[in-house]
Amino acid sequence: MILKKQGLGVFLALALAGPVHAETVFVTLEKDNALAVVDPITRKLTKTVPIGQRPRGIALSPDNKLLYIATSDDNTIKIIDAETLKELGKLPSGDDPETFALNPAGDKIYVSNEDDSLVTVIDIAKKKVIKQIKVGVEPEGITVSPDNKWLISASETTNMVHWIDTKTNTIIENTLVDPRPRAVGFTADSQQLWVTSEMAGTLMILDTKTQQIIKTIKFEVSGVTADKIQPVGVVIDKDSNRGYVALGPANRVAVINGKTFEVEKTLLVGQRVWNLAFSPDQKRLYTTNGTSNDISIIDLENQTVTKSVGVGNYPWGVVVKP
């Protein structure tokens, strides 16, 4: 009887703990100068908050308490309370910040300054620029390896991926890649770097040890002309079983097998799909669809798009808070 009661207690506690995926999705709206908040359970836009001029890149602190948002036309990165959505401060990002990366410890931010061909290193606690690293022309994609050894910057015009040592903040190696490299992402074990090329319509897989391309995947979508296939955002799941690439105006997300590097399928989402973010349990993937002004929710267990939710004008970046 006691056991039964305990069992019931546990059941009630679990039931009261709410649905399994009580996460919040934050989306920057480039044209609305705002941040959209989406509840993925009700699959509805819950609110839109003004955030600053032309918000694009967005990141969540490792403790999930702070949001960092690059407001490009304000030339700053804003620090926002992830609960109250109030502004807590600003970081000196250099001119026109678009994309940036947070290191795993969450104490440094690396910003691509596209017009100045620079990567700006910011100490978050001190709110100070530590260094500006000269890179190739038009740096865009940027990421830090999960083991915190490498900072990667991809220059769109130089067509290079720069390997920067995070200890010394100096470039160690450059790898020539396909034209207009757009986004970069590491596997969870930091052994591979995945790079998308917007103009060649390819995904390149680089080996971290040799810094060389080990595989190039050319994307094709039946019924879509090659010029519309412009790979942008890339994410890889924690076990490196599958990677996902946003194909821009092809309105598709490509599903890539992380072991064989074959494209398993392409999923139809909204127009000009840009950036991608996993749910904390990696069971869902969220996409920002720039010109159709919505985000799509992909159920990764069934590999199907379950819903597209209108959020506002030009959704750009997306992060998910547990």
Add this chain to the structure above:
Amino acid sequence: MNMMHYWRAMWGIIGRELWRFVTQRERFISALVRPLVWLFVFAAGFRAALGLAITPPYETYILYEVYITPGLIGMIQLFNGMQSSLSMVYDREMGSMRILMVCPLPRWFLLLSKLLAGTGVSILQVYVFLAIAWFYDIHAPWQGYLWVLPTLMLSGLMLGALGLLLSSFIKQLENFAGVMNFVIFPMFFMSTALYPLWKMKESSVLLSQMAQYNPFSQAVELIRFALYGQFNKYAFIYTLCAFMLFMTAAIIGYNPSKGMMVKKGGG
């Protein structure tokens, strides 16, 4: 006259129709080939054409193949309804209808049995089509495949009743070409089977209005919503009313003392 007679007569009619369906393999294949050609060939050309606005029951962007699948289900039932009406005309010419009509049961019951038989056949065709479409990556939620069954009954009955009504007008088999030109094609093309209403409205408001009042559109929408586990009340009522209207007219049409039979000199 007890229930047994009704039962036996109904199964006799349904059994005959099913037997005819099973033995006429060409008919079965052609009934499937038609929508499959539309799916594989026609829809392939329009792959990128849709996907501008999300309309219920869809929750996200869909490929054109997915959009026209309910329309093609409607097409199967529309052609099947017309096929039944064709067979009625044939039966009349061959004289087997005389045997049916002299049966001591109410005429409406015999016609309804005939209708149920045709609808049953069309539902079989639809499920085979849906199974093939499934392998072509057109998936609906699994509940949808169950929900669609009652709607297929209603839409099949409605389109079958229309066929019956038409068959009461047609005297000779040769006139059936007219039905193709004046009924099947306008009904199919002026509907939401191939294009959504909002898309039609962009080019012609009149066309979109005609499509909206086309009972075939409503049947297709009923199927479309059911396939995604949703109930479209308006489409249901519209289809039901259309069925009752066509059925009543067909019963009158087949009445030797009132309907078209008088003009044609009996069945």
